[in-house]
Amino acid sequence: MKTRHQNMLNLFVFLMLILFSAVVYKALFNGEQGKNWRSIAKSEKVSESYIYKNVNEQNMVKTVQMGDSGHEEGSANIVTSIVVSYRAFDTLGEILVLFASIAGVGLLMGKRRKRTVVPASIVIQTAIPIVSLLTLLVGIFIILHGHLTPGGGFPGGALIAGGFVFLVLFKENFLKKKILLAVESLAGLGIIGAAFWGTLKNGYFFFNFLPNGNIGELFSGGIVMLLYLLIGIKVASELTSVASYMIGEEETNS
Amino acid sequence: MMQTVLIISGLLMVASSIAVIFAESVKKSAVIMGVVSLIASVVFVFMKAYDVAITEASIGAVLTTALYFWSIKRYEEQNEELTGEE
Numbered sequence: 001m002k003t004r005h006q007n008m009l010n011l012f013v014f015l016m017l018i019l020f021s022a023v024v025y026k027a028l029f030n031g032e033q034g035k036n037w038r039s040i041a042k043s044e045k046v047s048e049s050y051i052y053k054n055v056n057e058q059n060m061v062k063t064v065q066m067g068d069s070g071h072e073e074g075s076a077n078i079v080t081s082i083v084v085s086y087r088a089f090d091t092l093g094e095i096l097v098l099f100a101s102i103a104g105v106g107l108l109m110g111k112r113r114k115r116t117v118v119p120a121s122i123v124i125q126t127a128i129p130i131v132s133l134l135t136l137l138v139g140i141f142i143i144l145h146g147h148l149t150p151g152g153g154f155p156g157g158a159l160i161a162g163g164f165v166f167l168v169l170f171k172e173n174f175l176k177k178k179i180l181l182a183v184e185s186l187a188g189l190g191i192i193g194a195a196f197w198g199t200l201k202n203g204y205f206f207f208n209f210l211p212n213g214n215i216g217e218l219f220s221g222g223i224v225m226l227l228y229l230l231i232g233i234k235v236a237s238e239l240t241s242v243a244s245y246m247i248g249e250e251e252t253n254s
Numbered sequence: 255m256m257q258t259v260l261i262i263s264g265l266l267m268v269a270s271s272i273a274v275i276f277a278e279s280v281k282k283s284a285v286i287m288g289v290v291s292l293i294a295s296v297v298f299v300f301m302k303a304y305d306v307a308i309t310e311a312s313i314g315a316v317l318t319t320a321l322y323f324w325s326i327k328r329y330e331e332q333n334e335e336l337t338g339e340e
Contacts, residue, residue: 079305112328112331113331142308149304150303150304150305151304151305151308152305154305154309155305155308155309155312158308158309158312158313158317159308159312161312161317162312162316162317165316165317165320166316239313239317242317242321243317243320243324246320246321246324246325246328247324248328
């Protein structure tokens, strides 16, 4: 789609990208008072402010510190340690509820006759790739840092699904239902497999069979990071397949 | 400060939920429902429940609005096929 202002728009987007990367570069390598991501102390990182593991708001005493090890359970905030570690069985039930609802949608939604699609306006065509890429990045960040900061598999998976919905506005008919189904089944099998592997190791369902590591590092928290990764993949593919069922057009072999 | 923000956003949520009923078309109602979810996510941020805020913003404001729009589109297409218009 060519219009008169295409060159102006391209120039504007290019300038915005340069500004954006300058902001990111300054934050990473030349922050306030000459600090950067290598020289900053552990106690000044963002995730430090979420490490409390204490529900009493009157006296916020830290029960764990950044860099600790040898605790019973290695995630940094208390919601994560309850949801994925102590009560992981409930989370399995939630995933099953979501799976049942998506199965109902797939049962009820029929196919739709293919129609001529009105092309999107130039605002959407310019903005959607950037917005959806940023949304996907934030979703992946939230899933990977599920054991350090608030959030985890469910919010991150929902954000990734939202990014794919934005992409559907840009270009319809690129979601393949078979690939989504395969990814979702593999992630679900992975969760059940992790649970049974813990049973084989120690006799408890969802036993933490990975080393806990130091609190506050990326690869820590034992089984929590693995479970949140699998839950995020499963939720993202399920919600995206709802979108593809609602669009419901026949897949073309082009 | 905290209480005034909560009261103002609560009143906004109530007002926009009433506006859903009196909107002119169904599509406008769907958009106003998304606005209600967006204000709710701001309230969750003020209550320091960040994960719930992210979930509310992504599911309530994006996915639910998209589902409403797709179902409205399907309904209109079925109506056209029944009445024979093209």
